[in-house]
Amino acid sequence: MFFFGIFGIQNREKIIKEFDAVICPSCGRLSRAELVEVFTYFHFFFIPIFQWNRRYFVKYRCCPAVYAVEKDYAEELKTGARLDASRLHKVFGHGNYCPDCGSYADPAFNFCPYCGRKLN
Secondary structure: OEEEOOEEEEEEEEEEEEEEEEEOOOOOOEEEEEEEEEEEEEEEOOEEEEEEEEEEEEEEOOOOOEEEEOHHHHHHHHOOOOOOHHHOEEEEOOOOEOOOOOOEOOOOOOEOOOOOOEOO
8 A cells, every 4th residue: 555645556355246155166165255356546535536457356265265257257247147166266275274174274284283184
């Protein structure tokens, strides 16, 4: 964020739509997903004047996986299309999180210290 007295440039994240009862492609759990719009905007006295660098992502609530969505597919999702995991591009992986309970686990661990599930 840049702020110069009465004007500045800032990033913003806005939830556009939520999807119920979808299967997470990362951990395989039944979860909810959110279509998120991220953009940069110029403001004057904290009033947004114009926006640019608009990007769309899908976030699942069951794990920290984040998927990029192409702009044309995001427009389809806004109008009511069903969420299709094959059209998403993973940008943030499952990493060091347990696929069962979602807790952080050290990369050296073979089993989750919270639920006992075997980690990959």
